[in-house]
Amino acid sequence: MSGATPTGRGPSPGSPERPADLVISGCTALIHDDDGSIGFADDAAVVVRDGVIDAVTTSAAVAALPAAEHIDGRGQVAMPGLINCHTHSPMVALRGIAEDLPVEEWFNDRIWPIESNLTESVVALGALLACAEMIRGGVTTFADHYFAMDSVAAAVTRSGLRADLGWAFFSSQGPEGRERSLDFALRTRGAAGGRITTSLAPHAPYTVDDADLAATAELAREHGLPVHLHAAENRAQTTHSLERHGRTPIQVLERAGLLDTDVLIAHGTGITDADLPVLAHGSGRIAVASAPRGYLKFGWDTTPVRALASIGVPVGLATDGAASNNTLDVWESMTLTALVQKSAERDPSWLTARQALGHATTQSARALGLDGRIGALAPGHRADVILVDLTGPHTQPLHDLAATLVHSARSSDVRTTVVDGRVLMRDRRLLTLDVPAVVAELTAQLPELTQRKEGHRIQTYDA
Amino acid sequence: MSGATPTGRGPSPGSPERPADLVISGCTALIHDDDGSIGFADDAAVVVRDGVIDAVTTSAAVAALPAAEHIDGRGQVAMPGLINCHTHSPMVALRGIAEDLPVEEWFNDRIWPIESNLTESVVALGALLACAEMIRGGVTTFADHYFAMDSVAAAVTRSGLRADLGWAFFSSQGPEGRERSLDFALRTRGAAGGRITTSLAPHAPYTVDDADLAATAELAREHGLPVHLHAAENRAQTTHSLERHGRTPIQVLERAGLLDTDVLIAHGTGITDADLPVLAHGSGRIAVASAPRGYLKFGWDTTPVRALASIGVPVGLATDGAASNNTLDVWESMTLTALVQKSAERDPSWLTARQALGHATTQSARALGLDGRIGALAPGHRADVILVDLTGPHTQPLHDLAATLVHSARSSDVRTTVVDGRVLMRDRRLLTLDVPAVVAELTAQLPELTQRKEGHRIQTYDA
Numbered sequence: 001m002s003g004a005t006p007t008g009r010g011p012s013p014g015s016p017e018r019p020a021d022l023v024i025s026g027c028t029a030l031i032h033d034d035d036g037s038i039g040f041a042d043d044a045a046v047v048v049r050d051g052v053i054d055a056v057t058t059s060a061a062v063a064a065l066p067a068a069e070h071i072d073g074r075g076q077v078a079m080p081g082l083i084n085c086h087t088h089s090p091m092v093a094l095r096g097i098a099e100d101l102p103v104e105e106w107f108n109d110r111i112w113p114i115e116s117n118l119t120e121s122v123v124a125l126g127a128l129l130a131c132a133e134m135i136r137g138g139v140t141t142f143a144d145h146y147f148a149m150d151s152v153a154a155a156v157t158r159s160g161l162r163a164d165l166g167w168a169f170f171s172s173q174g175p176e177g178r179e180r181s182l183d184f185a186l187r188t189r190g191a192a193g194g195r196i197t198t199s200l201a202p203h204a205p206y207t208v209d210d211a212d213l214a215a216t217a218e219l220a221r222e223h224g225l226p227v228h229l230h231a232a233e234n235r236a237q238t239t240h241s242l243e244r245h246g247r248t249p250i251q252v253l254e255r256a257g258l259l260d261t262d263v264l265i266a267h268g269t270g271i272t273d274a275d276l277p278v279l280a281h282g283s284g285r286i287a288v289a290s291a292p293r294g295y296l297k298f299g300w301d302t303t304p305v306r307a308l309a310s311i312g313v314p315v316g317l318a319t320d321g322a323a324s325n326n327t328l329d330v331w332e333s334m335t336l337t338a339l340v341q342k343s344a345e346r347d348p349s350w351l352t353a354r355q356a357l358g359h360a361t362t363q364s365a366r367a368l369g370l371d372g373r374i375g376a377l378a379p380g381h382r383a384d385v386i387l388v389d390l391t392g393p394h395t396q397p398l399h400d401l402a403a404t405l406v407h408s409a410r411s412s413d414v415r416t417t418v419v420d421g422r423v424l425m426r427d428r429r430l431l432t433l434d435v436p437a438v439v440a441e442l443t444a445q446l447p448e449l450t451q452r453k454e455g456h457r458i459q460t461y462d463a
Numbered sequence: 464m465s466g467a468t469p470t471g472r473g474p475s476p477g478s479p480e481r482p483a484d485l486v487i488s489g490c491t492a493l494i495h496d497d498d499g500s501i502g503f504a505d506d507a508a509v510v511v512r513d514g515v516i517d518a519v520t521t522s523a524a525v526a527a528l529p530a531a532e533h534i535d536g537r538g539q540v541a542m543p544g545l546i547n548c549h550t551h552s553p554m555v556a557l558r559g560i561a562e563d564l565p566v567e568e569w570f571n572d573r574i575w576p577i578e579s580n581l582t583e584s585v586v587a588l589g590a591l592l593a594c595a596e597m598i599r600g601g602v603t604t605f606a607d608h609y610f611a612m613d614s615v616a617a618a619v620t621r622s623g624l625r626a627d628l629g630w631a632f633f634s635s636q637g638p639e640g641r642e643r644s645l646d647f648a649l650r651t652r653g654a655a656g657g658r659i660t661t662s663l664a665p666h667a668p669y670t671v672d673d674a675d676l677a678a679t680a681e682l683a684r685e686h687g688l689p690v691h692l693h694a695a696e697n698r699a700q701t702t703h704s705l706e707r708h709g710r711t712p713i714q715v716l717e718r719a720g721l722l723d724t725d726v727l728i729a730h731g732t733g734i735t736d737a738d739l740p741v742l743a744h745g746s747g748r749i750a751v752a753s754a755p756r757g758y759l760k761f762g763w764d765t766t767p768v769r770a771l772a773s774i775g776v777p778v779g780l781a782t783d784g785a786a787s788n789n790t791l792d793v794w795e796s797m798t799l800t801a802l803v804q805k806s807a808e809r810d811p812s813w814l815t816a817r818q819a820l821g822h823a824t825t826q827s828a829r830a831l832g833l834d835g836r837i838g839a840l841a842p843g844h845r846a847d848v849i850l851v852d853l854t855g856p857h858t859q860p861l862h863d864l865a866a867t868l869v870h871s872a873r874s875s876d877v878r879t880t881v882v883d884g885r886v887l888m889r890d891r892r893l894l895t896l897d898v899p900a901v902v903a904e905l906t907a908q909l910p911e912l913t914q915r916k917e918g919h920r921i922q923t924y925d926a
Contacts (some may be wrong), residue, residue, distance in 0.1 A: 096866040132856035296802035326870035339759035393595035403559040407789035412875035
């Protein structure tokens with residue numbers, strides 16, 4: 001498929017003296033060079049021990065290596081699992097309930113009234129269904145920003161996925177909202193055998209006031225926690241923020257001290273040129289999560305990926321919640337990022353297939369502060385690996401493997417999903433979750449969930 | 464799933480006196496009301512006799528009906544097979560060979576030089592691979608515009624698909640090009656048991672001169688043939704045409720008399736407001752095929768679907784060739800049409816999921832002049848039916864079936880594809896084509912195909 005070899009790692013099976021936990025052989029491996037550029041190694045093997053990638057080598061080098069589990073990767077590309085950098089996983093329960101609406105009506109007339117009926121049980125079942133969807137789509141890590149997050153943590157534990165979790169809050173909840181977010185973050189980080197990290201999760205500058213944002217920044221520094229929030233979701237929010245506060249949402253974050261923390265900004269389609277130096281001067285790890293499907297659907301601009309690249313801000317791929325995005329399909333986000341960025345910049349040479357794969361792997365890992373741990377098939381990284389079948393008629397013949405992955409393959413071509421060396425889906429069969437059971441339980445709760453009661457609404461959208 | 468019943472058709476199994484050839488029962492059927500609007504009938508059955516839909520009724524009504532073949536459609540939506548209104552099927556052989564390029568370089572430096580190496584064998588194998596991809600994606604009819612079309616007709620015959628075929632020509636080929644296109648259209652129409660219709664296929668107004676276009680219009684009238692060509696593919700072509708000829712590409716077609724024939728215009732992203740009355744006044748059946756993926760990729764505008772709707776011009780869904788579009792996935796074209804139209808019009812309430820399904824079904828059938836024969840599950844229509852599985856985690860729960868189909872389901876959810884009552888794919892297994900054999904043969908011919916020889920090029924792009 002391509003001539004690259006697993007550079008710098010040699011044809012060694014890692015620690016040949018002891019059996020591997022998992023060996024994937026015969027595949028084409030997507031590997032990153034030292035400068036981050038992407039190559040492909042033919043007839044490669046991935047050796048996993050103790051949940052970690054011990055070696056990326058040749059199939060020949062592992063031919064005699066004993067392994068507890070072996071996967072034949074012929075005809076498939078092994079690549080780092082996808083990372084969903086911003087979602088509200090339990091909102092799969094509301095998939096399709098608020099269609100073809102502008103964002104004001106979407107929030108005020110549908111989503112926030114319905115969310116006033118949320119129960120722990122709906123959140124738990126929604127999160128499980130979301131995990132099933134993500135595992136089948138090759139997602140191995142997701143950043144979730146929602147309520148009743150203990151139930152989401154339980155779903156992460158049960159499903160085997162990796163996640164960064166933040167309990168969302170509004171200033172309208174009083175100080176309890178922020179305190180709950182902190183309490184959850186502190187007591188849950190490191191859970192699920194280290195697969196769960198946590199963030200503080202103010203909702204957005206238009207629902208969390210300046211004092212609360214500044215207090216969040218303070219807590220982030222004090223406790224070494226990152227912050228995950230929505231900001232500059234669309235151009236109108238930026239315009240309104242300027243009218244009301246004389247500052248863009250990004251400038252509001254700066255003034256609150258949030259750009260000197262490790263902050264993950266969801267969407268950012270309303271980021272302006274004037275915001276770029278502000279972002280560039282923040283001392284924290286600043287990243288943006290882009291979910292391009294929903295921006296098309298709402299008729300918004302898209303995330304200014306090229307401008308953000310020019311100041312070194314990583315852009316991770318995301319799906320947002322399924323109530324607006326309709327899928328948790330990060331593969332689709334990768335494809336749409338390539339297509340929409342070309343369109344927005346009116347430049348077919350921008351956002352090449354390899355760049356798109358960079359956003360899906362290393363840039364998404366950086367966005368979550370997990371670079372060096374996930375996002376690459378390299379020794380010492382957690383063994384979060386997916387196998388993508390390229391034998392289907394829609395992915396043949398092969399002239400350009402990166403283009404085939406980004407523009408011809410789909411999430412349904414992911415056959416096997418591995419997290420921390422544990423196989424969560426094998427040959428499209430889920431091994432940790434029972435979808436029909438979850439769907440049946442969730443469906444039974446929908447009538448109560450979707451009742452809209454006069455005046456009931458968890459928050460009002462006025463941004 | 465929805466309360467609609469198969470209106471006007473009653474709970475009758477068609478002709479109860481004789482056994483059916485095929486019965487699909489237990490499904491939810493997508494049906495069109497008399498005004499063309501889309502509804503869904505629960506626990507429905509489709510009865511097929513002699514390649515035709517004899518009844519769309521209830522499962523109960525067919526419980527005792529003998530049938531040569533039965534498909535259990537529980538958990539699935541039965542809908543009309545998708546129609547690819549513009550493609551160059553053999554170009555799957557070039558999938559991924561010319562990426563991230565502007566259209567001039569794409570044509571002049573890659574595609575047209577490589578196409579000077581085309582052989583009958585490559586066209587035949589490419590068409591077979593394309594048919595396999597389309598059957599797996601739920602496409603039952605495609606409109607093809609290419610060269611060596613006898614080989615494509617053979618692939619249509621073998622695969623079991625339905626197609627409208629046109630042999631493309633340039634004026635640079637001299638009168639022989641036009642004559643070959645006519646000869647093919649006349650001797651091939653009605654082939655494959657009536658599954659093949661044909662069109663005259665001038666390439667485009669920028670490669671076929673006015674005299675040739677006028678001669679084509681004359682031949683179309685004389686022989687009762689439709690015309691399928693590219694026009695106003697992008698905004699730059701319209702600008703250049705105005706500069707060079709003082710007329711837009713659409714006005715060039717009008718002057719040639721082509722708008723008084725049955726004409727299918729591919730792309731039309733460069734159609735201007737001034738073109739609308741010109742199109743509205745044409746006496747022929749005028750339609751546009753839209754392939755939105757490629758427009759994003761080239762950084763073009765998209766087809767002005769809303770403006771065309773305002774003058775009653777149907778817009779069918781298309782994929783173009785896989786060398787630019789990377790897939791022949793009409794389901795993706797449906798989804799992208801919904802998303803991109805909302806974005807282009809900056810109106811989330813435009814191009815609803817039901818409108819998108821209308822483009823995928825009746826509008827696409829009208830675009831090919833096959834309305835009344837395909838594009839609806841209704842008695843008397845050809846039995847071109849697909850079954851779409853909605854039990855996956857990414858399509859649950861169900862709040863809005865149209866939204867689930869357009870925004871959550873994907874082509875890989877199509878489990879069964881039926882054309883003229885013949886099952887071409889069952890439970891994702893292709894029954895008429897052997898993909899590995901086709902891929903192996905085609906791959907062996909790629910080195911010769913992809914050689915670019917100095918000065919060899921079938922045509923020059925200068926539009």
